[in-house]
Amino acid sequence: MSADVLRVTELGKAFRDYGSEFKRFASWFGAKVKVREEHWVVRDISFSVGCGEAIGIVGQNGAGKSTLLKLVTRTLMPTKGSVEVNGRVAAILELGMGFSPDLTGRQNVYHAAGLMGFSREQIDAAMSEIERFAEIGNYFDEHVRTYSSGMQMRVAFSVATAFRPDILIVDEALSVGDAYFQHKCFKRIREFREQGTSLMIVSHDSSAIQSLCDRAILLQAGRVLKDGEPVEVMDAYNALIAERENSTVKTERLRDGQLQTISGTLEAVVESIHLYTESGQSVEFVDVGQAVELRIGVILKADIPRLVFGYLIKDRLGQAIFGTNTHHTKQVLAEVKAGQRVTYRVRFPMNLGPGTYSISTALVSTDTHLVDNYEWRDLAFVFTVANHSHPHFVGNAWIPPEFEVTAI
Template identity: 35%
Template sequence: MSSDLFAIEVNNVSKCYQVYDNPLKRLKEIIIPKKQQREGKVERLYHDEFWALQDVSFRLKKGETVGIVGKNGSGKSTLLQIIAGTLTPTTGSVKIAGRVAALLELGAGFNNDFTGRENIYLNAVLLGLSKAEIDEKIDDIISFADIGHFIDSPVRSYSSGMLVRLAFAIQAQIEPEILIVDEALAVGDARFQAKCFARLKQLKERGTSILFVSHATEQIVTHCDSAILINDGVMLMQDSPRVIVNKYLDLLFGKTDKKIEVKEETESSIEQHRAEGHLQDISNNLFAFEDGLSFEQRPNYNPSEYRWGDLKAEIVDYQLIQDGKHYPLVIESEHAIHLQFYIKFKDAVYRPIFGIALKTKEGVTIYNTNSEYQDIDMSRQFNAGDIMHASFSMPVNLASGDYFISVGIASCDEGGAVVPHDRRYDSIHLSVVNRVQFIGLVNLDTHISLK
């Protein structure tokens, strides 16, 4: 049953490495325990254990694309190598249903003394193709790689870009049932990347299951059906790409404890402040708008926002205006919107950073900026009770559809690490109507002239 539904099943996989301080200890562990065994003594170990992966489990459906994200050193590459069969797990098991093609490291599987053409035959044979099948596909592989006369040169003379072109061309053109890609496409230029993603789309439409590792969050959101977040060898969660990317950014720029669910921590912190009466007190008493409403009661507010931070500074209200109308339910394209945010400081914060982002409903970032990018001088300290107003105007040259605005207030600690105070992802919903006909996300107001 499972083999009919899933291309990959990873069950409680862990990987432990033995780490030695020096080569002498490695030699001692080879020799001395045998002597101690003969003498009936308890064996002494001379190594430390490093668990690169701990109890990881997930399943990849046939025809699905799953992204894997995590900080450097989190165990992503180790996991992919175990799935590809180049590493053996310490515990757990992996079930594979189909032929696997893996693009893990530049030049992996290549013989440096062979030409590119010879390496095509070598790699394809290892993947289970016959010579006749390779002969049938080799022209397509060479055309896709597009490395010119270098195809008949030894690969030791190839640049990193040429290596990845040839490696991807081999793996993708043989139409594997499972394709594993580990950051390799980051080496290629923009045109080659576009060609690669078009090919991945074709493979997916033909039923190939794809595991895709990338630090480029937009690629994860755009190309994956779901995503997995790994940190310090532990799989934290699997969810939609948009949710996972938000959690990944939190790990990069905020909380780092792998055992704490960020969302639970955030909700708990905010609920505590609500219980203390802070939010209601702020919305009722502090602002120019005397309607008694708060951020969460505005018409454009998205109740499914993702919010967290230490709340030393808090984004407590906002105003949205277009053409003199407050909080319009429909945003007319080609007309600017004006937004003003109100931030209340609960504690001392030096040099706050205010940021804003506009995303599609799928989570693709259209625009992102902050006060640091715009060289706004905020080199001063705000204290408890201080208020900051953040205002901006933005042209809405967008296609018809749904968009979300994210806002955040943060600062940096003494070590330069970003400390989030209040992050409100996808907190304001914009329903845009554009009466100009074009295809895409943004109207670039292109004028065509024909003679």
């Protein structure tokens, strides 16, 4: 990495209630005014972003994610700390980027790009590409008040990325777009990254964070809870979501260096997990398409009225490949007693592409770990798939085709 394009130091933002506008006004000029109420939304945040680096910002609602981005883009002024930016910033923080509903899409492009510092000649030169990328047809010359939220996002993203920035900052506005346009947006973001643009993105989409980002930052109550590898941060985020009263979250560094996250009340826990071949051999290396059995041993630490077991296969980036549970297969156990042991056997063909994968396990009461999370265990088992017996292919799924070729 070369020099940092963004450096945030001890950043904090407090919203204060002075009791009257006169006292607030007096505070601007340095007068010592007693604050009636003070609420810190962001506090003591420090991090840096290198040239070409991508950072994901995650956290639950109210964690301070959007406020942090507004402080970085200087649409909000900090109460304390500093933000140093070296380069041009393009940001999509809120749907429509402040578009006027009484102007057309084209007129709003001139207005928004002008505020970004571009001349009329530069905007004219880029206008046809902005219009082409947005793909809203004749609506481009209609008033924005007639637009759907998805159309507003199309124009907003098109103008924000018409000129490659040094730093691209994207809030969750992309989530309102249709699937086709989201793919276009992420393709452009990846192209910018290849050209050296740094990225800060807020998203609840773990796949987007893990596929786009080099690092992720987890915010909780306005502070940095974790800053590190996207897979580890997303595991911690999922554990945080699942955490309930009397539950625990613990992490452990495994022998291969990966950080395992376990959360839940631990009223039921996984005590063993192995992968077997059809002949009963325990393995960690599997051939593409090979029939296997995943065998999980569970022990009950308390009486549980309803027990559901689920598993999730992830690739090396932490993205979900396949998952299901006994709620969906209608094999729920009822009235399980403390001290009982349960064995789950899951048989399936290993129709995955070559690579390293991990299995996460969940012991819950329903189809989700957000109700009763007895135990959620990331990196419960790691295995490798190799292609020993099939023609070469690429990708993370083995979908054998039958070709029919006719030459005329």
